Amino acid sequence: MAMTDNQKTFTHDDDSVVVVIGSGAGGGTLANELAQQGIDVVVLEAGALHTTADFLADEWASFAQLAWLDTRTTSGSFRLARDFPTLPAWIVKAVGGTTVHWAGASLRIQPHEFRALTHYGEVEGANLLDWPLGYDDLAPYYDRAEQRMGVTRTNGNKGLPGNNNFKVMYNGAKNLGYACNTGHMAINSEPRDGRAACQQRGFCFQGCKTGAKWSTLYTELPEGIATGHMELRPESHVARIEHDESGRVTAVVYFDADGNEQRQNARLVAVAGNSLETPRLLLNSASEMFPEGLANGSGQVGRNYMRHMTGSVYATFDEPVNMYRGTTMAGIISEESRHDPSRGFVGGYEMETLSLGLPFMAAFLDPGAWGPRFTGALDQYDHMAGMWLVGEDLPQESNRITLNHDVTDRFGLPVANVHYDDHPNDIAMREHGYRQGAELYRSVGAKDIYEVPPYPSTHNVGTCRMSERPEDGVCNGYGQTHQIPNLFISDGSQFTTSAAENPTLTIVSLAIRQAEHIGQLMRQGEV
Amino acid sequence: MSSSPISRRVFLKASGGVLAGTLAFASGPIALLAPTRSWAMPLDNLSSRQGEVLLAVTRQIFPHPDLEDAVYAMVVKSLDRQAESADFYQVLHEGIVELDEAAGGDWLALDDTAQLEILAPMNGKPFFATVRGDAVVSLYDNSLAFAHFGYEGEEGDGGYLTKGFNDLTWLPDPPQPEGGYLPFEEPTA
Ligand SMILES: Cc1cc2nc3c(=O)[nH]c(=O)nc-3n(C[C@H](O)[C@H](O)[C@H](O)COP(=O)(O)OP(=O)(O)OC[C@H]3O[C@@H](n4cnc5c(N)ncnc54)[C@H](O)[C@@H]3O)c2cc1C
Numbered sequence: 001m002a003m004t005d006n007q008k009t010f011t012h013d014d015d016s017v018v019v020v021i022g023s024g025a026g027g028g029t030l031a032n033e034l035a036q037q038g039i040d041v042v043v044l045e046a047g048a049l050h051t052t053a054d055f056l057a058d059e060w061a062s063f064a065q066l067a068w069l070d071t072r073t074t075s076g077s078f079r080l081a082r083d084f085p086t087l088p089a090w091i092v093k094a095v096g097g098t099t100v101h102w103a104g105a106s107l108r109i110q111p112h113e114f115r116a117l118t119h120y121g122e123v124e125g126a127n128l129l130d131w132p133l134g135y136d137d138l139a140p141y142y143d144r145a146e147q148r149m150g151v152t153r154t155n156g157n158k159g160l161p162g163n164n165n166f167k168v169m170y171n172g173a174k175n176l177g178y179a180c181n182t183g184h185m186a187i188n189s190e191p192r193d194g195r196a197a198c199q200q201r202g203f204c205f206q207g208c209k210t211g212a213k214w215s216t217l218y219t220e221l222p223e224g225i226a227t228g229h230m231e232l233r234p235e236s237h238v239a240r241i242e243h244d245e246s247g248r249v250t251a252v253v254y255f256d257a258d259g260n261e262q263r264q265n266a267r268l269v270a271v272a273g274n275s276l277e278t279p280r281l282l283l284n285s286a287s288e289m290f291p292e293g294l295a296n297g298s299g300q301v302g303r304n305y306m307r308h309m310t311g312s313v314y315a316t317f318d319e320p321v322n323m324y325r326g327t328t329m330a331g332i333i334s335e336e337s338r339h340d341p342s343r344g345f346v347g348g349y350e351m352e353t354l355s356l357g358l359p360f361m362a363a364f365l366d367p368g369a370w371g372p373r374f375t376g377a378l379d380q381y382d383h384m385a386g387m388w389l390v391g392e393d394l395p396q397e398s399n400r401i402t403l404n405h406d407v408t409d410r411f412g413l414p415v416a417n418v419h420y421d422d423h424p425n426d427i428a429m430r431e432h433g434y435r436q437g438a439e440l441y442r443s444v445g446a447k448d449i450y451e452v453p454p455y456p457s458t459h460n461v462g463t464c465r466m467s468e469r470p471e472d473g474v475c476n477g478y479g480q481t482h483q484i485p486n487l488f489i490s491d492g493s494q495f496t497t498s499a500a501e502n503p504t505l506t507i508v509s510l511a512i513r514q515a516e517h518i519g520q521l522m523r524q525g526e527v
Numbered sequence: 528m529s530s531s532p533i534s535r536r537v538f539l540k541a542s543g544g545v546l547a548g549t550l551a552f553a554s555g556p557i558a559l560l561a562p563t564r565s566w567a568m569p570l571d572n573l574s575s576r577q578g579e580v581l582l583a584v585t586r587q588i589f590p591h592p593d594l595e596d597a598v599y600a601m602v603v604k605s606l607d608r609q610a611e612s613a614d615f616y617q618v619l620h621e622g623i624v625e626l627d628e629a630a631g632g633d634w635l636a637l638d639d640t641a642q643l644e645i646l647a648p649m650n651g652k653p654f655f656a657t658v659r660g661d662a663v664v665s666l667y668d669n670s671l672a673f674a675h676f677g678y679e680g681e682e683g684d685g686g687y688l689t690k691g692f693n694d695l696t697w698l699p700d701p702p703q704p705e706g707g708y709l710p711f712e713e714p715t716a
Pocket residue numbers: 021022023024025026027044045046047090091092093094095096097098099101102103104105106107205236237238239272273274275277278281329457458459460490491492493502503504505507
């Protein structure tokens with residue numbers, strides 16, 4: 001039985017419901033938190049409903065099944081624009097959003113990172129800003145998110161057992177004087193919350209069949225539905241948000257599974273379509289009153305797109321590693337995540353084990369490459385260990401999502417164009433990370449080192465950023481848009497800066513905090 | 528060749544060839560999977576020779592000395608399937624003609640080095656990009672390749688918890704709590 005079979009339903013003209021767009025980390029969490037307060041919610045999700053039983057232990061097949069494949073376009077000098085011109089980002093289009101494919105690394109943003117401008121100072125070419133909220137404001141919600149997601153090494157949840165890839169990282173880290181452990185992961189290290197313990201399948205990026213890894217698909221969404229206050233509508237692609245003469249949003253227009261246009265009235269709308277689709281939707285909702293798009297009085301909608309400084313280091317050894325066995329992110333080193341400008345860049349980065357199966361390794365090792373160096377790496381596939389570097393990239397106004405009016409999707413809507421240029425700070429940080437990663441692996445006997453360029457972006461943030469002052473961003477510290485009081489941003493688009501850490505724990509914490517705030521505003525009759 | 532797609536398809540069907548070979552490594556992992564040492568693969572849209580050229584081209588682009596032709600044939604199979612489309616077929620056809628012309632007749636008859644000298648400058652052109660782009664997926668996304676390169680693919684579906692996820696012994700085991708705990712293990716620290 002599908003989770004939607006006996007759910008409460010709401011009529012299209014019911015204007016008392018909160019409409020949440022997107023069912024991933026931000027939307028799925030927000031919807032459940034609202035429903036738990038007795039607030040009626042309709043979740044509109046563009047993707048289809050799959051269950052864990054549908055998941056495929058096959059990289060390309062799973063990608064075809066779950067990833068967002070609707071066209072996007074790219075521009076700018078970042079290498080992805082050349083390597084994957086129509087696939088700038090790896091995002092899931094399915095119920096559960098990208099929490100279906102995510103790896104589970106759950107790190108808190110550090111206190112100083114919430115105050116990037118204050119701590120780093122002005123950086124040329126960057127549009128740095130302090131978050132309108134601080135670490136202490138979010139700390140209680142981090143606690144709740146970790147509790148809810150079952151993050152290891154918090155709340156008494158023991159660490160996951162390290163796999164072979166972790167063993168290599170750990171020993172190298174020790175040689176470099178780095179602390180390293182199996183990380184804070186939203187993956188069950190023992191049965192918990194009605195879900196199994198991790199079986200070390202290594203298909204975390206393809207959907208976790210055992211449910212050991214937290215995903216809104218089988219936690220927040222069914223819990224929300226169980227309250228009787230939530231309706232989930234899969235295969236419902238929102239085309240635009242409508243407003244009345246007073247400038248408050250009143251309804252969303254979407255295409256249902258059969259491609260028919262529908263209109264759902266709403267008391268309040270929360271957008272959580274991930275950082276490419278959220279600004280696209282606001283821009284596509286332009287009206288006479290808001291010719292530049294909704295909530296875009298500052299002109300910042302779509303700007304300051306951040307994708308994290310990323311890169312990978314793979315190394316080969318005389319002895320076998322078989323890195324693909326077990327959790328994809330099996331070990332984390334946080335020692336380079338500090339802010340220490342003596343390294344030649346502001347901000348910092350994390351080092352996290354990563355493994356790809358043979359098909360994805362071939363696709364992502366060095367896109368476009370051929371010849372013996374490329375094949376020599378794959379010849380050593382089972383003797384390979386790997387890590388991903390993920391660090392703070394700087395907000396730049398010109399890194400932005402715009403509408404590409406020359407290319408439309410199947411509903412005739414202009415697609416998102418993703419423009420990105422690396423900032424010199426990102427490049428300096430990546431070089432540093434490559435060096436440290438290589439040194440780590442050399443210290444345990446690496447033969448060949450491969451510096452691997454960024455994959456299609458898995459972390460997408462910043463395109464509707466929070467700001468204290470309306471002119472600097474799109475929403476306030478609760479995700480409420482500066483311009484439209486009953487329109488909220490509820491996903492990673494809110495991030496004022498990217499920080500070094502993987503974003504999802506923060507997205508979930510912000511959603512919990514936002515739900516509480518919306519509940520208060522509604523009770524006070526303010527929205 | 529006729530420009531009408533319908534008559535061309537008839538012509539192509541008639542020309543559908545077969546790609547055949549013998550496993551080079553009698554005791555390799557692929558031999559264990561294969562019922563017999565010799566293999567044959569029918570082609571629907573490409574001729575036998577076109578298939579042979581494309582196999583050799585793929586070997587040049589992605590040279591794995593020990594990898595069986597039977598695995599490279601997966602790429603030819605994938606290209607053959609797409610050559611159903613007239614445009615796609617044309618790209619392959621023209622590339623092969625270009626190779627042969629540069630070779631003064633028969634590119635396949637050249638030795639490895641001479642073959643590569645002709646092929647390498649075609650990098651960036653549609654023919655090269657088409658074969659490379661397909662091969663980087665189709666060559667490495669099949670069970671024979673998995674067996675060769677040592678990736679367990681779908682076999683990992685049930686999990687490696689009791690099947691070697693932490694069987695690496697050439698480095699010391701990390702201590703606890705850093706190295707974590709098995710599901711049934713009581714935390715000690
Ligand atoms: C392979 C991979 C590994 C990752 N690993 C980690 C990790 O270890 N740690 C970490 O913190 N993060 C990780 N991430 C990132 C993480 O998944 C995202 O940060 C997170 O899911 C983003 O949450 P979100 O709510 O912004 O968007 P999503 O979770 O992407 O949800 C957005 C949803 O909105 C839907 N949608 C979009 N537009 C519309 C529309 N117009 N109408 C209706 N629905 C729409 C989409 O279909 C999607 O389901 C990983 C991502 C990937 C791809």
